[in-house]
Structure formats: structure tokens, C-alpha cells
Amino acid sequence: MDKNAVTAVCIDDFATKKRETYGTIMIDISTHKIVDMINSRDYVDVVEWLKTFPNIKTVSRDGSISYRNAIKEAHPDAIQVSDRFHLLKNLTQYCKDYIMKTLNQKVSVPLPSIPMKNADKTDTMKNSAIINKKLTLKEKYERINLLLIKGYKKSYICKKLNLDLRTFDKLINMTDKEREKLFQTKMMKKHEETVARKQEKINKVREMFKHGYSKAAIAREIGIDKRTVNKYLDPNYSAVHASYGVKKPGKLSTFIDEINCYIGQGYTSANIDEIIRKKGYNGSISSIRHYISEWKHRCKKEYDKDKSNDNGDKISEQIERENLIKLLYKPIEEIKMITQEQLNRVFNEYLFYAIIYHLVNEFREILLEKNISKLEEWIDKADSLKIHEIESFVKGLLKDIDAVRNAIIYDFNNGLAEGSVNKLKVIKRIMYGRCSFDTLRAKVLLFEHMHKIN
Numbered sequence: 241m242d243k244n245a246v247t248a249v250c251i252d253d254f255a256t257k258k259r260e261t262y263g264t265i266m267i268d269i270s271t272h273k274i275v276d277m278i279n280s281r282d283y284v285d286v287v288e289w290l291k292t293f294p295n296i297k298t299v300s301r302d303g304s305i306s307y308r309n310a311i312k313e314a315h316p317d318a319i320q321v322s323d324r325f326h327l328l329k330n331l332t333q334y335c336k337d338y339i340m341k342t343l344n345q346k347v348s349v350p351l352p353s354i355p356m357k358n359a360d361k362t363d364t365m366k367n368s369a370i371i372n373k374k375l376t377l378k379e380k381y382e383r384i385n386l387l388l389i390k391g392y393k394k395s396y397i398c399k400k401l402n403l404d405l406r407t408f409d410k411l412i413n414m415t416d417k418e419r420e421k422l423f424q425t426k427m428m429k430k431h432e433e434t435v436a437r438k439q440e441k442i443n444k445v446r447e448m449f450k451h452g453y454s455k456a457a458i459a460r461e462i463g464i465d466k467r468t469v470n471k472y473l474d475p476n477y478s479a480v481h482a483s484y485g486v487k488k489p490g491k492l493s494t495f496i497d498e499i500n501c502y503i504g505q506g507y508t509s510a511n512i513d514e515i516i517r518k519k520g521y522n523g524s525i526s527s528i529r530h531y532i533s534e535w536k537h538r539c540k541k542e543y544d545k546d547k548s549n550d551n552g553d554k555i556s557e558q559i560e561r562e563n564l565i566k567l568l569y570k571p572i573e574e575i576k577m578i579t580q581e582q583l584n585r586v587f588n589e590y591l592f593y594a595i596i597y598h599l600v601n602e603f604r605e606i607l608l609e610k611n612i613s614k615l616e617e618w619i620d621k622a623d624s625l626k627i628h629e630i631e632s633f634v635k636g637l638l639k640d641i642d643a644v645r646n647a648i649i650y651d652f653n654n655g656l657a658e659g660s661v662n663k664l665k666v667i668k669r670i671m672y673g674r675c676s677f678d679t680l681r682a683k684v685l686l687f688e689h690m691h692k693i694n
Contacts, residue, residue: 243293246275250300251307252657253281254664256677263677264289264307265664267656269300274660274688279677283310290314300652301643302326308640322643323654324607330636331603332568334629335596339565342506342592346558349585375401378423381411439479445472491523492531499528503535504592505626559586564593568600595625612648663687 248269253262256279264286265277278289287310290296296314300321301307311320375383380401387397398408414422424432441462448458455473459466471477492499495516502512509532513525563578564586572580587594599622606614623634637644647653667683675683 243275244295246293247295248298248300248652249275249293249296250652250654250657252302252654252661253304254661256680265657265660266293267660269298269652269656272656274663274684277664277681277684279681281306283313286310287313298650298652300654300657302654303330303636303640305639308643319646319650320643321650321652322640322647324647325653325655327637327644327647328600328604328607331633332600334633335568335600336565338506338627338629339561339593339596343561343564343590345561347561347564347586347590348556349559349582349589350556352585376423377411381419381423384408384411435479442472442477442479445469449473490527491521492527495519495521499531500535503532505628507628511628557582567597592627596627596630599625599630607648610648612645615645615648 246266246268249266250269251264251266253264254277255261256263261279262281263277263279264281266275267273268275276289276293278285280286281304283306286307290310291314296318298319298321299311299315300323301311302323303326308320311318380403383401384397384403387400392400394405394408397403398405411419441464445458445462445464448461449455453461455466455469458469462469498516499512502515507515509525509529512532513521513528516528559578559582563575566575567578567583572578572583587597599618602614602618605611606618619634619637622630664680664684667687668680671680671683
């Protein structure tokens with residue numbers, strides 16, 4: 241083999257012992273033949289090996305930074321070309337990871353709405369009745385006042401709100417205080433009872449003090465602390481706690497809007513904890529986890545509510561997440577389980593998926609159409625999404641940006657290397673793994689020379 245004649249190659253790694261030891265294989269792009277292989281993929285070994293081929297001008301490879309640095313050291317002027325297949329594979333894998341953690345296994349999307357002309361008057365009245373049943377008594381009273389102001393009569397209002405005439409009369413004839421008591425929630429009633437019991441105790445303390453009891457005697461009689469007796473005797477003291485109705489801000493309060501934004505972008509609780517700690521958060525990570533759990537539960541509850549009609553019947557359909565992931569790899573015509581109409585409804589419901597779907601297709605078009613001018617624009621667009629997985633992919637691109645540009649400009653790819661590794665695996669299996677690397681190398685190069693495997 242004349243090493244001086246080798247000018248354009250592709251290189252790739254292969255396992256000599258899976259997950260333990262690896263080698264590197266080189267294929268001549270012009271002859272499509274394996275020209276050499278070594279029992280290492282370490283930087284130093286690859287540099288020394290590449291230097292034995294003095295006239296290499298072009299090298300096609302995957303995204304390995306180790307190979308990039310080795311090629312640059314051995315042949316500084318050589319053109320490095322990143323493999324397009326690996327670039328697209330890495331992007332789709334990152335996008336798949338984000339979709340997997342963001343979407344449920346089955347995605348709910350609304351069905352197309354049915355035109356109102358097909359619904360009869362009876363259905364409309366039935367739906368109206370169901371809506372009215374969900375109203376609280378206080379909400380009904382507010383609507384009664386609104387309709388009375390507009391000049392509607394009692395019979396019309398009762399029919400409109402599905403309200404009994406006797407209930408209407410009762411609500412109208414009550415005093416404000418009676419209505420306020422009627423509209424109280426269970427929590428309000430419970431608080432009122434607690435305050436009443438406490439006020440009774442306060443009154444008893446004050447009454448005993450008036451009759452000459454000492455504070456110590458009052459404390460023993462009622463079973464409270466002397467300091468509490470002092471508080472109860474203060475004329476400005478109230479049985480209603482000063483903080484009643486006031487929500488105390490927690491340690492997360494100042495970061496809530498920021499956390500909501502990060503959750504929407506798919507950040508984990510650990511990621512969020514790391515970010516906000518740098519900005520002054522000193523609470524526990526469990527508080528963040530609890531908040532994220534509550535946030536997701538609240539969003540799901542609202543989402544399910546929106547997907548139901550007034551009868552409580554679901555007006556949505558389920559789309560398998562795996563079919564949405566397949567669309568990152570294949571055109572919709574090749575996916576039998578989803579239609580374009582369904583995909584459009586998924587886009588409307590899950591904007592982030594629409595953005596990722598179009599992002600992947602735009603990158604694919606840049607590679608296929610060799611449109612180098614759109615690469616920078618695509619990188620800026622992807623980076624602006626602030627999605628952790630896509631940010632990782634963009635960082636990888638920028639580290640190897642020259643090879644990525646060359647992948648768009650040139651026609652070279654690593655397909656030859658992938659095919660040659662498969663050849664090598666066949667020979668290796670025939671040998672049952674019993675021979676040394678030198679014997680494996682000799683066999684592979686001999687077979688290539690004899691064209692026994694091609």
C-alpha cells in the first residue's frame with residue numbers, strides 16, 4: 241500500500257471489545273477500500289498514525305472532538321468534514337429526549353368543532369341548565385341583580401338561571417347580613433366558629449378581672465398562660481388573627497415567574513435549583529419539586545377542563561407520542577397512524593412541538609439543499625428557544641463549526657466508514673474473537689486487496 245497516494249479518507253471507531261477497547265479504521269474515499277486500522281482511538285495514537293499518511297487533504301468523520309483535534313495536529317491544512325447523518329441523528333435524539341420528558345405517552349388534542357346549525361334548541365337549553373347548576377348561590381344572586389337592572393322580569397330570570405321562584409324571593413327579601421351568612425363557605429364558617437369560641441374566652445377573662453380575680457388566678461381557672469391573660473385584657477386585642485386572609489410570602493415567591501418559565505422550557509428541579517440559588521434562593525430543593533408537581537397538576541386540571549364540553553363528555557382525541565416522535569425522522573406520508581389534519585391540531589395545541597418539528601425539518605433542508613447561508617440564522621433561532629437539550633446540540637455545533645460548514649458544502653460523508661465497520665465485524669465474528677488485533681488487521685487488509693468482501 242502506497243501511503244503517499246492516500247489524499248481523501250474517512251475514519252471511524254469500532255469496538256475490539258465492546259464498551260472496553262476500541263480501534264480506528266481508515267477508508268480511502270476514491271477507491272472505497274480500507275487502507276489501514278489501528279488498535280486505539282486515543283488522541284496521541286491517532287495523531288502518530290495519521291502522520292504516516294503525509295498527503296491527506298480531506299477527512300470525513302463523525303462529531304468526535306478527539307478525532308477533530310488529532311486530525312488538526314497531524315494535518316493542520318486538511319479539510320475536515322462532519323458527517324451529515326450523525327449531525328441530523330444527534331439533533332433528532334436531543335429533540336426526542338425533550339419531547340419524551342415534556343409530553344405524556346398519549347397526547348390529547350381537541351376534535352374539530354361541530355357547527356351550531358346541527359344542534360337543536362333542546363340541546364342548547366340542556367347545556368345552559370348544566371352551566372347554571374355549576375354556579376354558586378352567590379354567583380346566581382349577582383346575575384339576578386344584573387338581569388333586574390336590565391329590566392327583565394322575575395319569571396324570565398328564573399327560567400334563564402334555572403332558579404325556583406321561592407329561592408328567587410328568598411334571596412331578594414333577605415337582608416345583606418343574612419345573605420352574607422348564606423354565601424359563606426365551609427372554611428369561612430369554621431373560622432367564624434373558632435373566632436366566636438376565642439371571643440367567649442376573652443370575655444370571660446375580662447369579666448373575671450372586673451370581679452377582682454388576679455391574673456394568676458384567671459390563668460389557673462381558664463387554663464391559659466399569664467401572658468395570654470395580659471393579651472386578652474388589652475382593649476385593642478382582637479379575636480381575629482392579624483394575619484387572617486393575608487398570605488405570607490414564601491422563599492420561592494420572588495422566583496415564581498422565573499420558575500414557571502423554566503418549567504415550560506423543560507428544566508428539571510435540579511437545573512432550576514442551581515439557577516435560582518445563584519440569585520439568592522436559600523430554601524430547599526424539595527420546595528421546588530413540590531411546586532413543580534403542583535404546577536403540572538394544576539395545568540393538567542385546567543387542560544382537562546378545557547377539553548370537556550358542558551356535559552362533561554370529552555371532545556378530544558388521543559394521539560400517540562411515539563407517532564409524533566417518528567415525524568422527526570420520517571415524512572408524514574410514511575406514518576400511517578397520524579394524518580396532516582391531526583398534526584395541525586397538535587401544532588395548535590402544543591406550540592413547542594410545532595417549533596421543534598419545523599426546526600428539525602429546516603436543518604434537514606439546509607443539509608440536503610447545501611444552503612450554507614441559512615446555517616447561522618438556524619443556529620440563532622435554535623439557541624433563542626432556551627431549551628436545554630437544543631442548547632446542548634448548538635454548543636456541539638459551534639465547537640465544530642468549520643467541519644459542520646464543510647458538511648454542507650462538500651459531498652463527502654461517513655457512509656463508507658459505517659459500511660467498512662460492518663465488514664470488519666463479519667470478519668471478526670468469523671474469527672470468533674480468538675485472534676490478536678494484528679491478525680484481524682492482516683485479514684481485513686488482505687480481503688480488501690483480494691476484493692473478497694466488497
